[in-house]
Amino acid sequence: MAEQIEQKRLLVTEVPGPRSKEIAARRDEAVAAGVSSGVHAYIERGSGAILVDADGNHLLDLGSGIAVTSVGHAHPAVAAAIAAQALDFNHTCFMVTPYEEYVAVAEALNELTPGDHAKRTALFNSGAEAVENAVKVARLATGRTAVVAFDHAYHGRTNLTMALTAKNMPYKDRFGPFAPEVYRMPMSYPLRDGGRSGAEAAADVISQIEVQIGAENLAAILIEPIQGEGGFIVPAPGFLPALSEWATANGVVFIADEVQTGFCRTGSWFACDDEGVVPDLITTAKGIAAGMPLAAVTGRQELMDAVHAGGLGGTYGGNPVATAAALASIGVMRDEDLAARARHIGEIITARFGALKAELGSIAEVRGRGAMIAIELVKPGTLEPDAALAKAVVASCAAEGVLTLSCGSYGNVVRLLPALVISDELLADGLDVLEAALRANC
Ligand code: PLZ
Numbered sequence: 093m094a095e096q097i098e099q100k101r102l103l104v105t106e107v108p109g110p111r112s113k114e115i116a117a118r119r120d121e122a123v124a125a126g127v128s129s130g131v132h133a134y135i136e137r138g139s140g141a142i143l144v145d146a147d148g149n150h151l152l153d154l155g156s157g158i159a160v161t162s163v164g165h166a167h168p169a170v171a172a173a174i175a176a177q178a179l180d181f182n183h184t185c186f187m188v189t190p191y192e193e194y195v196a197v198a199e200a201l202n203e204l205t206p207g208d209h210a211k212r213t214a215l216f217n218s219g220a221e222a223v224e225n226a227v228k229v230a231r232l233a234t235g236r237t238a239v240v241a242f243d244h245a246y247h248g249r250t251n252l253t254m255a256l257t258a259k260n261m262p263y264k265d266r267f268g269p270f271a272p273e274v275y276r277m278p279m280s281y282p283l284r285d286g287g288r289s290g291a292e293a294a295a296d297v298i299s300q301i302e303v304q305i306g307a308e309n310l311a312a313i314l315i316e317p318i319q320g321e322g323g324f325i326v327p328a329p330g331f332l333p334a335l336s337e338w339a340t341a342n343g344v345v346f347i348a349d350e351v352q353t354g355f356c357r358t359g360s361w362f363a364c365d366d367e368g369v370v371p372d373l374i375t376t377a378k379g380i381a382a383g384m385p386l387a388a389v390t391g392r393q394e395l396m397d398a399v400h401a402g403g404l405g406g407t408y409g410g411n412p413v414a415t416a417a418a419l420a421s422i423g424v425m426r427d428e429d430l431a432a433r434a435r436h437i438g439e440i441i442t443a444r445f446g447a448l449k450a451e452l453g454s455i456a457e458v459r460g461r462g463a464m465i466a467i468e469l470v471k472p473g474t475l476e477p478d479a480a481l482a483k484a485v486v487a488s489c490a491a492e493g494v495l496t497l498s499c500g501s502y503g504n505v506v507r508l509l510p511a512l513v514i515s516d517e518l519l520a521d522g523l524d525v526l527e528a529a530l531r532a533n534c
Pocket of ligand 1: 158217218219220221223246247248249316320321349350351352353377378
């Protein structure tokens with residue numbers, strides 16, 4: 093078995109160190125400039141919440157590769173499942189000759205996702221691909237074309253998902269024209285919408301849908317239950333249930349994009365569970381397979397099975413190695429009750445930065461759920477976003493060997509997405525570094 097790496101942050105050079113800089117110089121000559129990286133430390137190994145770079149620095153990873161390695165880097169059970177499957181066979185294409193692992197992942201998703209109705213699942217490679225396919229299913233099943241997405245939404249970088257994504261830079265700028273029949277609606281964003289209730293915010297959306305689109309033309313409402321890239325925006329309670337109820341009453345497919353929130357991240361299997369919302373279709377990816385490319389659309393049997401045979405698929409979707417990784421990851425989440433760990437992590441982070449908010453006027457809000465918590469930064473005494481501050485805080489943390497991520501439509505949110513297996517001690521170390529970075533830069 094691979095050597096387990098001590099779960100401790102340790103810097104032996106500056107970050108990035110000389111060896112990483114050598115590789116970075118090669119990268120500049122080889123990799124397209126449009127593909128960028130946050131921290132130029134080149135990673136060689138990882139375990140749990142620690143990544144070891146090419147210079148031997150042990151970095152504390154509080155971003156998990158954007159909410160992917162929820163069971164930790166190179167979890168032994170997942171690594172063993174990947175290795176075993178790789179030795180058996182790597183690919184057949186499920187559409188050519190199938191295999192049991194695909195079926196088992198579909199069974200697991202049908203069981204774990206919200207609602208006890210009959211469900212079916214199709215597997216894909218990326219979150220964006222899952223979202224595209226959910227929209228395909230909704231359009232075919234309803235015979236309607238319009239899709240509603242929200243302010244601050246992020247759904248991917250393919251043509252349709254660029255159209256569904258709200259933010260221009262860096263995702264959409266000069267990449268158009270974008271797919272038609274996408275309508276953007278205001279998101280419930282309590283910090284910035286005057287604290288409207290969920291019911292008020294939903295009523296506004298519904299009235300705009302009726303005026304601008306007409307329910308009879310609307311195939312789907314697509315929403316992240318907690319927005320990820322948009323800034324960890326948690327809608328006011330009641331917003332999601334009201335939209336979901338209206339969708340059901342009007343024959344509109346309610347699609348929850350749980351690519352970032354899913355798989356124990358928010359302290360439940362899925363964020364929809366927290367408000368008792370049962371989506372018609374749910375998209376998942378990221379945490380599902382600990383880093384192997386896998387994504388899924390799971391939904392009501394009558395919607396999913398409306399699609400003709402051969403209408404859904406792809407060469408690699410539900411690859412055997414990725415599905416083996418998913419089954420192992422789901423097993424770890426169950427066995428180690430990582431949903432409970434996520435809630436515990438959330439309490440620790442929220443308590444720490446909630447207290448700091450009282451001291452630092454730059455912290456407008458500490459929000460999120462479970463192990464998905466963010467700090468929104470502003471010019472003190474205003475709601476004016478302070479993106480430069482967020483950037484400086486993330487950079488200060490990286491220099492100390494702690495990886496955090498920024499996000500938000502205005503780039504002014506620092507977010508934490510630690511592995512759910514992180515120890516309290518290691519988390520506290522990372523939070524000490526983040527607190528010092530906030531104090532130093534605010
Ligand atoms: N839906 C809710 O968060 C991916 C994007 C990183 P893919 N978020 C990270 C970047 O800058 O490209 C995401 C998401 C939600 C869909 C997606 C898309 O998932 O696997 O990146 O295609």
